[in-house]
Structure formats: C-alpha cells, structure tokens
Amino acid sequence: MKIVVCLKQTFDTEAKIVINADGQIERKGVSLIMNPYDEFAVEEGLKLKGKDGEVTVVTATGPEGQDALRQALAMGADKAILVDPGRADIDEFTTATILAKAIAGLEYDLIIGGFRAIDDGSAQVAGRVAEILGLPVVNVVTKLEVADGKAVATREIEGGSEVIEVPLPAVITAQKGLNEPRYPSMKGIMQAKKKPMQKTTAAELGLDEAALAPKVKALSFTLPSARAAGRLVPGEAPEAARELARLLREEAKII
Amino acid sequence: MYFKLSEEQELLRKTVRDFAEEEVAPKAAEMDEKEEFDWTLWDKMAEMGLTGIPFSDEYSGAGMDNVSYAIAVEELSRVCASTGVAISAHTSLGAWPIYYFGTEEQKQKYLAPMAEGTKIGALGLTEPSAGSDAGAVKTTAVLEGDEYILNGTKIFITNGYYGDVYVVIASTDKSKSHRGTAAFIVEKGTPGFTFGKKEHKLGIRASATYELVFENCRVPKENLLGLDGQGFKIALGTLDGGRIGIAAQALGIAQGALDQAVAYSKIREQFNQPISKFQGLQWMMADMATRIEAARLLVYKAAWMKDNGLPYGKEAAMAKLFASECAMWVTTKAVQIFGGYGYTREYPVERMMRDAKITEIYEGTSEVQRIVIAANLLK
Numbered sequence: 285m286k287i288v289v290c291l292k293q294t295f296d297t298e299a300k301i302v303i304n305a306d307g308q309i310e311r312k313g314v315s316l317i318m319n320p321y322d323e324f325a326v327e328e329g330l331k332l333k334g335k336d337g338e339v340t341v342v343t344a345t346g347p348e349g350q351d352a353l354r355q356a357l358a359m360g361a362d363k364a365i366l367v368d369p370g371r372a373d374i375d376e377f378t379t380a381t382i383l384a385k386a387i388a389g390l391e392y393d394l395i396i397g398g399f400r401a402i403d404d405g406s407a408q409v410a411g412r413v414a415e416i417l418g419l420p421v422v423n424v425v426t427k428l429e430v431a432d433g434k435a436v437a438t439r440e441i442e443g444g445s446e447v448i449e450v451p452l453p454a455v456i457t458a459q460k461g462l463n464e465p466r467y468p469s470m471k472g473i474m475q476a477k478k479k480p481m482q483k484t485t486a487a488e489l490g491l492d493e494a495a496l497a498p499k500v501k502a503l504s505f506t507l508p509s510a511r512a513a514g515r516l517v518p519g520e521a522p523e524a525a526r527e528l529a530r531l532l533r534e535e536a537k538i539i
Numbered sequence: 540m541y542f543k544l545s546e547e548q549e550l551l552r553k554t555v556r557d558f559a560e561e562e563v564a565p566k567a568a569e570m571d572e573k574e575e576f577d578w579t580l581w582d583k584m585a586e587m588g589l590t591g592i593p594f595s596d597e598y599s600g601a602g603m604d605n606v607s608y609a610i611a612v613e614e615l616s617r618v619c620a621s622t623g624v625a626i627s628a629h630t631s632l633g634a635w636p637i638y639y640f641g642t643e644e645q646k647q648k649y650l651a652p653m654a655e656g657t658k659i660g661a662l663g664l665t666e667p668s669a670g671s672d673a674g675a676v677k678t679t680a681v682l683e684g685d686e687y688i689l690n691g692t693k694i695f696i697t698n699g700y701y702g703d704v705y706v707v708i709a710s711t712d713k714s715k716s717h718r719g720t721a722a723f724i725v726e727k728g729t730p731g732f733t734f735g736k737k738e739h740k741l742g743i744r745a746s747a748t749y750e751l752v753f754e755n756c757r758v759p760k761e762n763l764l765g766l767d768g769q770g771f772k773i774a775l776g777t778l779d780g781g782r783i784g785i786a787a788q789a790l791g792i793a794q795g796a797l798d799q800a801v802a803y804s805k806i807r808e809q810f811n812q813p814i815s816k817f818q819g820l821q822w823m824m825a826d827m828a829t830r831i832e833a834a835r836l837l838v839y840k841a842a843w844m845k846d847n848g849l850p851y852g853k854e855a856a857m858a859k860l861f862a863s864e865c866a867m868w869v870t871t872k873a874v875q876i877f878g879g880y881g882y883t884r885e886y887p888v889e890r891m892m893r894d895a896k897i898t899e900i901y902e903g904t905s906e907v908q909r910i911v912i913a914a915n916l917l918k
Contacts, residue, residue, distance in 0.1 A: 351549075351550075354546060354550060355550060355553075355554075358550055358554070467554055467557065467558050467587050468550065468554045468587075469586070469587050469588045469601075470551065470587060470588030470589060470591075470592055470601030470603060470607075471588050471596075471601050471602070472588075473547050473550050473551055473554065473601075473603075474547060474601060474602055474603060476547075476550070477546065477547060
C-alpha cells in the first residue's frame, strides 16, 4: 500500500514561548520536534504499508523542516518531500494548498496526518487537503484497519466512539492512542541519509503568489497570565479536608 | 577543526535522549534501590540497535562511528549510569575484542548476536591480585587435546551472571608472565563455569557485578581469541577503547547532575528569590558547565581518533581521567546546590554522586590513567 504522511515540525513541548518586540512568537533558539500527533501518523503508516508498500512523508516548510523528515525516514519511511512555501505569512489554507499540490503528483492509497499540531492547534490542514483532493476524511482516529480498498476507523466522539467505513483513498487524522510510535533505530538513522529527500518550492510546483495568499491573518499574540501560586490548607486532616471542600465549593466554585 | 556533529549524530543524540528520558529515567531510582537492572530495557535497547552501535553491518551492527557510540553512552548515563555501563561493558569490553581480534567464524557466532543484543557481553580480566596489572592473572588455561581447561576466579565483572559471552584472560604459561597469557571466549552455561557472589556497591547499584568461577572449565580450542600469548595485548587494547566508554559514562553523569541542579536552582526559593539568583551558585554552575564541556571535547576527540585510525591510548586515558574527576566534582556540587534535599533519595543527585565514584576506579583508576599518560609522555 502506498501511504502519504503529512507532517509538521513544531516547537518542543518544553520550549519557552516568548513574544518578541514585533509582537510575533520568537522562533530563534527554540528546539524543534516532529509534531507528536504526526508521529502517530508516521507510525500508523509504517504499520500499514506492508511488504511492498511505501510511506512518503511530506511537509510544507522552510529548510529547517528536514530534521523532522529525516526522523521519519529513520523511523522507516521511504521517501521525503519538503516544499518550501517561499513566504513566512502562511495559514492553514496555504499549507493545505501546497501539501495537496505535492500529493496530487504522487500515487497513494491513504493519506495520514496528525489531527492537529501542538503549536497553533487549528486542526484544519488534513481536512483541507482532503477537500482539495476530493477525498473522504475521518478525524481524531484511535484505531484503524485497512482491507479490500476500505478503511475502518474508530474515532472519538463526545462521550464515546464511532466506527466509520470509508473507501480508499481517504484522509485519516491521528489521535493519541492510535499507536505507540517507535524510536528510530540506529540502522534506521544510518539508512535515512541514503533515502531520497526531494526539496522543492511551491513555485516549482506551479503555485503562484495568488494561489498561496493566506486567507486569515493573525492580528496579535498574548501569553497566558502567570499561574497563581498554590495554597496550602493547614491543620489536621479531617479539619483540613473540610476546609478544602468549603474552598472548592465557595471560592473555586468547582464542586 | 570542525566541531559540529553530523546530522546522523544529532539525530542519534535526540533519539537516545528521548528514549532515556521516557523509558529509562522513570526506572532509575527503583533499579538503584532494588540493586536490580530491568532487563526489559535491554530488549528495547536491542530493538533500537543500541547494543551494536560501532560494529559494521555484516555483523548486525549499526555501522556507526565511535563518536556516536560515546554520545549514546553519555545520553543513557545522563539519566542512569547503570544503564550506561551495561551498554558500555557489553560493547567495549565484551564485543569489541571479538570484533577486533576474532576470526570470521567467531564474529559470526558471537559478535553478530551480541550486536543484535540477543547475547550480552562481558570481560573477565580482574582477579583478587590482578586488574590493570593484567600480566599477573592467576587464572590458568591448559591445552589438553582440542580443549583448553580453565581454572581460577575473576572478580568485579560488570554484566556478570546476566552476560552470555565472556572474554576471559588467563595465563597459559606462567614462566612468560604477560607474554604467557591468552584470551578466550567462554559461553555462559559451559560446564565448570559458575558465578560467585554478587557485589553490593556504593553506586551503579543496578549494574550486575559478579564473581566468575572456573573449575576445570573446558573451552574448545577454536574459542581462543587471537593467538596464544596475546592475552595481555588484547586486555590492554580492550581497556583503551573501554576507557572511551567509561569517560562517556562519566560525562553523562556530570551532564545529568548539572541539568538537575540548573532546573532545581530556578524553582527553589530562599530569601524570597530563586537560589539561581545568588551569584555564589551561578559561579558554581558556570564552573560545572565549563568542566563538563572540556570533558566532552576530550571524550569526543579520543573517539574521533579511534574512528580515524590514529593511536588513541593516551587520549582515551586523558578523557577517562578528566571526565571521571569532573563527574565526581560536578555531582558533589550538584548535591550541594540541592542542599538537604540533595542528600535524600527524593532527588536523583545523591544517586549520581554515588554513581560517579566508580568512574574514577574501574577500567583503570585515575592513578593508572596518569601512569598511562606519563608513560606516553616519557617514552
């Protein structure tokens, strides 16, 4: 089976977010990782590809994104494509337009992506890619089975889960719980550098300025207010518990 | 000069760090407390190929260089020195002599499964009256027909009992001193090969340290490693490389302790401010970081020299000497920064301080490293 995995490089989950003098999120000096939800997508692709299958990983970003692609190749993906948008002001529309264009030129049975990225968390890109390519999409999937040209996906819904069947090709977005991503092996790391990594640009794919112009514009960013210090409830356990219950009810109003 | 790691080395560091933090770190305190290694970790490391990093592909190795190997041991030791030494003793002491001195048959039979991690390796050199004085081994090997018969006792053997393949140094001709020694590959389970007591230690308590006992243990002749008479040479050559592994372990312990101390100094408050605001502690941490960086450069350089086919005995000794003393110094300071909490088992720095001490002792004490360095200077 031929599988395409869309991935994104994001800030490390432990990175300290700083707003710079221009009111933008400072990217300098921040360590980058593969979006953890995309790791689930890569793992699922590797599990499903089968003996003669192939996993191609695609990202729409500047050259720094190749670290995440290299990691996916080291995990076992077969090919990587990096498309440089050539502009900084990209939104979900731009990213999806680029990814769909890159994927349209490939053979595929299944497209997988993380259901959202941990940085901007908009959860739009995979769905937009499906829309552009005219494919069915199943979001927030925690279990996936593929057979006979069909995918059966279990997805989270409010208060339970839902099982959906779609014909292939389809777009699936991965939720935590879908699998346990493997660590790249040492041999995988050595093989990764020999695997093909195609670096191209949106312009080379035939997308002009107009096609890429973002539809939304972020006006400002603010950091959440600092968390207030915790409070210790003093006294013997029975009294303290009573006092804690009173505080939770009357002050915090959460019980 | 070029101080940047390659893309593969960077990815290896990230991968091993993720693995160490997610899988090893949560178990480190308990393994130390119980004096027991969790061998499910070994299986996971084997699956990732951490058990055969510097060996070529034809023997199931990862085909990486020694700098990569040093980085992996460093990253494992950053969270758990016992895990670091399990890999280091297996790779440098157990597998490497077979890789370097073994016949093709020996490599296929022993090295390949060791690199895959299905067999664990160890070196049997130290005895009650022989260690760095490798020529003084009292364990004997007598050729009888197609077999050597081994008799004697080895002590302080890292990966003992759990190890499957042991490279054992024994004397074949007492009259020739160190020129009358030989190395043998001995499998666990060989009749006459048993294990004595398990050592209870100050540090690296999860690392298995056992006595090996040979009583008329018959080893097939084809398990002679290298030539009869080369035992001493094989032992010293193995220790040269092993020192890079231990230096990397020491470096990792030191880095782990500094990382803990930096994080703690930012959250611990005294006199209404984080203790990181006190210049006295800032200077302490600056000195810790500087020594660690110096140690790192020595360790990577020794590994790089090995990778490039240059003589590296002196550099490996320097790296081991400096990195181990750095680890002891840095971990002591880390405990100091943690204050009373640092002295308790609630925090990992006391374990790191206990673990650091052994790096000044095994695979040649700091004094032996100075002898090696001086001998190189004065030859």
